Amino acid sequence: PDSARARAEALRAELLHHNYRYYVLDDPEIPDDAYDRLLRELQALEAEYPELVGPDSPTQRVGAEPLAAFAEVEHRLPMLSLDNAKSAEELAAFTVRVGRALGREAVDFVAEPKLDGLAINLTYEDGVLSRAATRGDGRRGEDVTAQVRTVRSVPLRLRGADWPRLLEVRGEIVLPTAGFARLNARMRESGQRTFANPRNAAAGSLRQLDPAVTATRPLAFVCYGFGAVEGGPACATQYEMLQALRDWGLPLSPQLERVRGLDGCDAYQRRIGALREQLPYDIDGVVFKVDALADQQALGFVARAPRWAIAFKYPAQEALTR
Numbered sequence: 028p029d030s031a032r033a034r035a036e037a038l039r040a041e042l043l044h045h046n047y048r049y050y051v052l053d054d055p056e057i058p059d060d061a062y063d064r065l066l067r068e069l070q071a072l073e074a075e076y077p078e079l080v081g082p083d084s085p086t087q088r089v090g091a092e093p094l095a096a097f098a099e100v101e102h103r104l105p106m107l108s109l110d111n112a113k114s115a116e117e118l119a120a121f122t123v124r125v126g127r128a129l130g131r132e133a134v135d136f137v138a139e140p141k142l143d144g145l146a147i148n149l150t151y152e153d154g155v156l157s158r159a160a161t162r163g164d165g166r167r168g169e170d171v172t173a174q175v176r177t178v179r180s181v182p183l184r185l186r187g188a189d190w191p192r193l194l195e196v197r198g199e200i201v202l203p204t205a206g207f208a209r210l211n212a213r214m215r216e217s218g219q220r221t222f223a224n225p226r227n228a229a230a231g232s233l234r235q236l237d238p239a240v241t242a243t244r245p246l247a248f249v250c251y252g253f254g255a256v257e258g259g260p261a262c263a264t265q266y267e268m269l270q271a272l273r274d275w276g277l278p279l280s281p282q283l284e285r286v287r288g289l290d291g292c293d294a295y296q297r298r299i300g301a302l303r304e305q306l307p308y309d310i311d312g313v314v315f316k317v318d319a320l321a322d323q324q325a326l327g328f329v330a331r332a333p334r335w336a337i338a339f340k341y342p343a344q345e346a347l348t349r
């Protein structure tokens with residue numbers, strides 16, 4: 028029945044938009060009960076016409092039966108690790124090394140907080156989320172697609188229209204501090220072991236074989252980069268690519284910035300260091316990446332850590348403050 032198909036398609040598009048407004052922009056346009064009414068209408072339609080159910084349907088966030096184990100999958104492009112700088116001197120050495128290798132004075136960097144969660148790799152094919160995997164050893168990780176589909180800030184389908192036909196998105200799944208406290212309270216009440224920190228809680232929530240359990244955890248997703256890209260607009264810089272990911276509906280760090288040279292990096296790490304306690308989730312540093320993609324290519328990698336990126340680490344937070 029074409030009218031049912033058309034109505035289901037319209038409902039899916041509308042629910043996707045409101046999910047984006049609420050979970051990615053944190054700026055809903057309609058009240059929760061209006062959203063729920065739309066979702067229930069789609070659920071009824073899909074119950075009557077099961078052939079209308081698609082992978083991008085918001086009714087399919089909590090998947091079918093849990094599997095007995097996690098499948099292992101290979102990333103199309105390896106997920107990179109980061110070299111660390113543990114002092115202002117080491118950060119200076121990184122920016123000097125990069126400037127010298129590129130034969131330039133002031134190099135532009137993309138800067139962002141380093142979230143302390145679980146790195147994942149999302150694959151979007153023709154704009155639809157087809158797979159999610161943990162980082163694993165960088166080449167192969169665990170297939171956690173069913174679990175990641177329950178994370179509302181992960182879009183099931185990309186917005187806009189000029190996205191690549193194949194896109195790997197890398198980002199961090201985190202458990203925000205407020206949600207972490209509520210989860211541990213719930214665990215205590217039900218006599219279960221509490222989590223030592225939000226990072227363990229995020230990992231434990233994702234590596235749950237039953238997605239219905241993952242769905243009860245207040246996980247968030249912030250993307251920081253990309254892997255394999257086939258098609259889509261040509262970008263010359265990391266910053267442009269990240270803006271394209273934002274346009275396609277992926278959540279980015281609100282503190283993402285472009286900074287210039289050592290002074291820019293140093294001022295940024297001081298500013299975020301002062302903000303650290305106010306951020307809604309744990310961070311263990313800030314990341315600086317050379318902005319121009321041609322410069323990244325020229326600099327290359329050592330082992331699997333790029334020469335064009337550095338993580339500046341803060342001292343571990345006082346465990347007692349938690």
Ligand SMILES: Cc1ccc2cc(C(N)=O)cc(O)c2n1
Pocket residue numbers: 107108109139140141142143144146199251252314336
């Ligand atoms: C290349 C790379 C590897 C790991 C990363 C990890 C984070 C992070 N944990 O926020 C941010 C990044 O920009 C990263 N970038």
